[in-house]
Amino acid sequence: MRAVVVGASSGLGRCIAVGLGQRGAEVALMARRVDRLVDAAKDAGPGSLAIACDVTDTASCRSAIDEAAAGLGGIDALVYAAGVGSLVRLVDTDADTWRQTFDTNVMGASLITAAALPHLAASSGAAAYLSSVSASMTPPWPGLGAYAVTKAALDKLVEAWRNEHSGVGFTRVVVGDCGGGAAGVSEFNVGWDGELAAEVVPTWIARRYLSGSLVEVDELVNVIDTVLRCGASASIPSVAVVPRPPEEAR
Numbered sequence: 001m002r003a004v005v006v007g008a009s010s011g012l013g014r015c016i017a018v019g020l021g022q023r024g025a026e027v028a029l030m031a032r033r034v035d036r037l038v039d040a041a042k043d044a045g046p047g048s049l050a051i052a053c054d055v056t057d058t059a060s061c062r063s064a065i066d067e068a069a070a071g072l073g074g075i076d077a078l079v080y081a082a083g084v085g086s087l088v089r090l091v092d093t094d095a096d097t098w099r100q101t102f103d104t105n106v107m108g109a110s111l112i113t114a115a116a117l118p119h120l121a122a123s124s125g126a127a128a129y130l131s132s133v134s135a136s137m138t139p140p141w142p143g144l145g146a147y148a149v150t151k152a153a154l155d156k157l158v159e160a161w162r163n164e165h166s167g168v169g170f171t172r173v174v175v176g177d178c179g180g181g182a183a184g185v186s187e188f189n190v191g192w193d194g195e196l197a198a199e200v201v202p203t204w205i206a207r208r209y210l211s212g213s214l215v216e217v218d219e220l221v222n223v224i225d226t227v228l229r230c231g232a233s234a235s236i237p238s239v240a241v242v243p244r245p246p247e248e249a250r
């Protein structure tokens, strides 16, 4: 399997890229921080490629996919793990924050898919997109309203791509709280306002949006590996990988 993983410089994307490489895939890792990609590519195995890509820029998406397709000899699989989520109440969410969140979480997913589509169509391949429980399985979490809105839009985007291109598999991967381990620590909450976090996190816990347990990232990689290896031969609109609730919550 020749796989492109977007958002592979940290967190879940890094774990997925390395995990797919360790399961035998040839991997092209993409994000903006190339030094991080080079480091991750070493863990993903020989032949892995580190390619700079800013998903908010059409030309960058196209040239990164061209480079990946040339380097790998084609593309069978795409994983979209790039994402941002500012912690901010809706009343304080300004236009720049809305734009950056939509540009990264939704528009970038579509731009990279459009660039990769000819390659995925040629290989009857598959694409998987990381979504969030907060868009479909729980109400939107206070402080992450803009994030949940963009993930709901991403869910619809995946459906729209599936309905326009039946020769490629498109799967939404709903992810619950997931730990990346030492090398794949999530940087999702870097820069969050500590005071606001202290206000909203207890609410997330009280409402059981956070269960207190984590999905093992290896299990997430196993699921994504299986979905991608089905290519377009099976229709897998959605999978959810969420933590098992702690004993007392069952």
Ligand SMILES: NC(=O)c1ccc[n+]([C@@H]2O[C@H](COP(=O)([O-])OP(=O)(O)OC[C@H]3O[C@@H](n4cnc5c(N)ncnc54)[C@H](OP(=O)(O)O)[C@@H]3O)[C@@H](O)[C@H]2O)c1
Pocket: 006, 007, 008, 009, 010, 011, 012, 013, 030, 031, 032, 033, 034, 036, 053, 054, 055, 056, 080, 081, 082, 083, 084, 085, 104, 130, 131, 132, 133, 175, 176, 177, 178, 179, 185, 186, 187, 188, 189
């Ligand atoms: N961690 C969880 O428990 C969890 C749960 C549910 C869903 N998710 C989803 O999983 C995905 C990864 O989350 P994470 O926790 O691993 O976060 P993370 O560590 O912050 O990783 C985010 C990745 O997105 C990349 N990225 C951001 N803006 C980009 C841009 N303009 N162009 C290219 N790449 C860009 C970052 O790379 P650069 O900054 O180097 O570009 C980084 O590789 C997100 O979509 C998140 O919503 C995570």
